Amino acid sequence: MSARPLPRLAARAVPLLIGALSLQPAIGQTAPSAAPAGAPSTAPADTSATAPSGTQATQSQAPDNQSPDNQTVDNQIADNQAGGALVPPAADGVPLVPKGAEWNTFNGQLDAQKYSPLTQITPQNVGKLKLAWQYHTGDMSTGSGKVPASVWSATPVLANDTLYLGTPFYRIIALNPGTGKVKWTYDPHAELKALTQPDMKNRGVAYWQAQDPKPGESCQKIVYIGTMAAKLHAVDADTGKPCEGFADKGTLDVNRWNTVNGKWPLSLLQPPTVWHDELVFGWAGKDWADEEAPPGSIFAVNARTGKLDWQLNFIPTDIRKQTGTANVWASMSIDRQRGILYVPVSSPSPNFWGGNRTQKIPQGTSVTAIDMKTGKVIWSRQLVHHDIWDYDTNAAPTLMDIDVDGKTIPALAQTTKMGFIFVLNRLTGKPVWPIREVKVPTSTDAKGEQPSPTQPEPTLPKPLLNTHKHPGVWGLADAASFGQCSKMFKNATYDGMFTPPTTKGTGAIAYPGSVGGVEWGGGAYDPKSETFVVNSSRVVMTYKLIPKADFAKYKNNPDFYPQKGAPYGILIKTALNDLGMPCWKPPFGKLTAIDMKTGKELWQRPFGDVQKWGFYMPKSWGSPTIGSPAVTASGVVFIGATMDQKVRAIDMKSGKVLWSSKVMAPDVSVPAIYEYKGREYVAFAAGGNSILKKTVGDQLAVYALPKGAASGG
Template identity: 35%
Template sequence: MTVTSNARPGGLPARLLGILFMLLGLGLLGLGIKLATLGGSLYYLGGGVLLALSGYLLCIRRASGVWVYAFFLVVSTAWAVLEVQFDWWQLVPRLALWFVLGLVLLIPVFRRPLDSRSGGLPLVGSLVIAAVVALVAQFVNYNRLDGDLGRDTAGTESAAPTAADGDWPSYGRTAFGDRYSPLKQIDVNNVKNLEPVWTFRTGDIPGPNDPQETTAENTPLKVNGMLYVCTPHSQVIAVDPDSGKEIWRFDPKLSTQHADSFKGWAHMTCRGVAYHDDATYAGTTTAGQSPATGSAVPVDEQSTPAASSCPRRLFLPTADTRLIAINADTGKVCSDFGDNGQVDLTANMGSFTPGGYYSTSPPAVTRNLVIIGGHVTDNVSTDEPSGVIRAYDVHTGKLVWNWDSGNPDATAPIAADGIYTRNSPNMWSMMAVDEKVGMVYLPMGNQMPDQWGGNRTPASEKYSAGVVALDIATGKVRWNYQFTHHDLWDMDVGGQPTLVDIKTAGGVKPALMASTKQGSIYVLDRTNGQPIYPITETPVPQGAVEGDRTSPTQPVSSINLAAPTLKESDMWGGTPFDQALCRIAFREHRYEGIYTPPSTQGSIVYPGNFGVFDWGGISVDPVRQIAFLNPSYMAFTSKLVPREEIANQPARKSETEGIQPNKGAPYGVILSAFLSPLGLPCQAPAWGYVAGLDLTTGKLVYKHKNGTVRDNSPVPLPLPMGVPSLGGTVTTAGGVAFLSGTLDQYLRAYDVKNGKELWKGRLPAGGQTTPMTYTGKDGRQYVLVYAGGHGSLGTKQGDYVMAFALPEKK
């Protein structure tokens, strides 16, 4: 007697595919059970059951396995659309793998061994449904705002200090920090023709003994017929602006107590140098005003020397805590400044670990003063150096005043044996200056540690995480406005304040614009600190750890680019599996939106430590009355670790790796980017945008995702997902804005009125800095960028200074 079977012979391929489906299904099921116990989506649990069942049926060569898979794919597609609608990049991790496996299952070699009811038609149908959803998603663009400013002038002009049109004499081009150039040789019509003209290599490349965050965040100056470039190891190089040839080089010969090893340092950064020219102030007699009467007062008893040995000088803050005056003509030190050309910034600071305090940013200069703050390494201890701001005579290096936020009224120069208040809030970024109103504006950090504030002093609570305006003449506080109360999220004000006269319904206002990590752009009257656009005290999550507290409200500006509160459905990944792991991590952390307090459970910080806006700040076009912005969105996590458990944690490697010890506080902290096991962000793209803000209305004109993952993915595909950028933007009278800080290696040009990308030029390394533009001796307009990469962001590092220009006319 012969026994027959409905199953066909030769079923090994089907069995192997079935085993794969079963393994994937069981894995999905396990993750689904975990997620369900945390109150998360039930899809992964149910999907895991269906996928495993389909695999089992394929193993025993039943066509019903195809039917089950088709049903699983339809359910997955429907669930994905319900969660994220037709957002392409959110659909990809939910459906791409299942779609590909469905195509494989459609291949005859896998279905031929099954019984006669092959299930081919239902599978085709499910694939078509998924394909249609993907096709529709190609024509949908969420979170995009399209608009056009619609004007080339608002009838206003720049109020910034006068500078030669073709020069870039200050970090933000002027002391107003506006990053606006009146050049218009390059415009929206011809910018597409930009080409590399020359490349200069500084020779300063990160070495094995350098810290991870060795970065070339420098914006070179162009003034005095030269370009002045600052490198991570505090070298200054004068370069010919037309040819890129080196003219002179100054090397401060950094010293350290660790046999030339900088590994233990948090940073190795030089964002720039400052330039002072006596001729700029020829004929002027004042650079300050009395806060009481508004009458003009001299800055100090010093006067401009009749025949200075350095009438044009650069001020270099070094990584080993010196302020050096350099002859801008020759590159030699100005021996009449301080002690043979330098001031020791360790004076009156007390003890600190090498690298734990120094100025990463250029000082501000006025008629008679050079004013400097300093970076203090985050989260090391509660006994760190002071955040004091010091003003020195620009010619002699004599200390004229000091403002210590821990002792804010004592601005007279400290006694020789005095020590500034330990651990007072610091100012590590770039200041802005308005000499006409006699004020210098400080973007403030906070008192260490960042995530625990149980022992902060009243003075530190008052002056941290906001802008403080000091009188140039005396260092006395004229006004201050705090943007984060009792900051527990490292929301220091990173960007240089931007000063611009804004045309409002109530007339033209002398404004200060402060971009912040939390996403608000605060617009204040720079003469008195009063809001021009509304700022509202808004209730925020409560519940700090034992020994600390939270502010019941936080000030939120009406101009606010903060991202919406994250949801579980916003979790992302390369596959359904790491997406599920991100969902589990989301549920395991504490998160109630922005300002969720730090916790021992672990809290999600969104926006994260780099913020929506960081040290790159913003740029403004004062004629068109538009601000060009580059907001970024990356979530971080913080976890407080009780003091007795710190020894069990991995040692600190950087500010986002290992335990941050917070010696003297009851908690250390672990900080990290919120990433999937594959190293991808756990929150869905886009992660970076360009945007335009109409200054006259306070409304966004446009917001477009910006940048590709070409240089951050295993396969260099230029997928336009929108990536973060670190560094600032530049606007020009030609209607073109420039940005180089994206994680892919490009310098890009945009139409400032509508945000359209007009051109991009490939860079040999990461461009995490702010570009600038100038006119050469040959009359051509150049766009310059320092492409040196960024250690913490993982972009390619280098030492390239690159100039682009339009083709020469023949």
């Protein structure tokens, strides 16, 4: 199949673009040696402290059916076009990092640092932490009945003197932050079916409040929750009653914008990101199911009314119908000073064969910076070219101001499934440390496939795992299975991380596999010490393409996904032997701390315990992890994330475990750290995730120092 020519981009005169241009001075200035997304990056590392005027190329092109009430921005970045929208200036007096202790979003704060300035709990006294209170939501399912199994990854959000929770059954629960007493609950009576995901999933709620609340009026403070059926519910934060003025009596049906390849609903599992009076959100789709899927998009709606202010699409218009996804299913971050939104964009569909999309999709598997006011792309950097490994960019980039070689750089750290951390100037998208374009294998037996000959690889920080060599066959698992593991590996194809999926033998070894690397939690950052802490998994998977003619053989195989419409389905397996033991050598997970002044590793340790039948395996093996850390100014890292259902406190300087406690199920969320009536609390939502183990939970476990034991910071 020959590549279709990429059409020349022209700036059509459209009301939105003209309106945006009139607000942006000096449009069209050339970006100094800025490489457009998707092209090899040979620019030297960027150590500039300020953003050069002009950024990576942007062109806006609205569809022909644009209406003023539904403005869509299509962003297609030309390969060699320079100029574009200016970076919005910093807002005076608005620091990147909030001055006070805030935990009012999924990532703690809009900068996604997951950082608390609280110092009551210290490395010296954290060993005294006790369960202060706990709450069971009642919303969990093992999947043995009619309701699919639950996966709960919600961050508790503290706002309005209340701790708000979203549950996997899409209820909102408002709790007293000090006691866990229920203030109110809201039940949207959502459909509890696996419409797009195999499990009932939720990552929590979002909170908004009016800057000038009108006394006596309801819905001046609102809590939002999305459902798998693409409904966004808005309720009064004080009463839990639906906000009648929001969309249709408190419910926005996001599926109204699902107009291309609308085979399944745009599931709202990740709460919206709130900035001023705007909510912005992406959606999650049905993994690995279809070649032609809804094309990736994000929506910005008015927080009070639900009216669409802008929509941004990530797939070029001319190929939108033949492919899909490249959506944003994870969380986002916002530079509060400048109103720049940063989104992690996933891979296009179908995920494991790209013969239908050999044209460039510059924003597929990218990190993209967007002007919140206009929805225009400021810059975009593709992290995987022609992604055929499902290496979605899957976490909000963490925004940080770092001191490198004597200069302060407004930066971001983008974690990835591949185990790379891309550190970029967040105003320009240029790398802080060089990114190499590395040659990767292109040989494939998949018809129509055209793998990219190179892939970007950051030089610093070093990858969290070896991307050129898998861990090797584990002798213990091989012996226990009478050679099953070595046979599996022998019959697989492997030539580094970017080995194309194949029809041959066991398939291609994927290391890291689709579960990462790093998952949707991303990392946490301490702005005082400029330390970035991130947990990562080491999991080997195999990807075997199955030709359409052989689909019938795999009909009942739970590891088979049809990628309907494509000539190949995919068999995705974790490399386990028949006893359930990993066939690759441990460790299976690590926790890493990185000095962001130098990009160098401070420490890295196996993290978590693997359990089988209740037996704990050696600590040196570590555990796969899902969820993320949170850090405090006193130098404590709090994290759940591990298979062993423990939550831990870690010394940020050394990586040593200072405290742990058992919870009901693996805590696969971002912990919340907050202060209430003079006491510092750490809250973990222990909900479980079937990727780690089948154990499910509905427990919110909240810990604090015993009264009187606090050191006072």
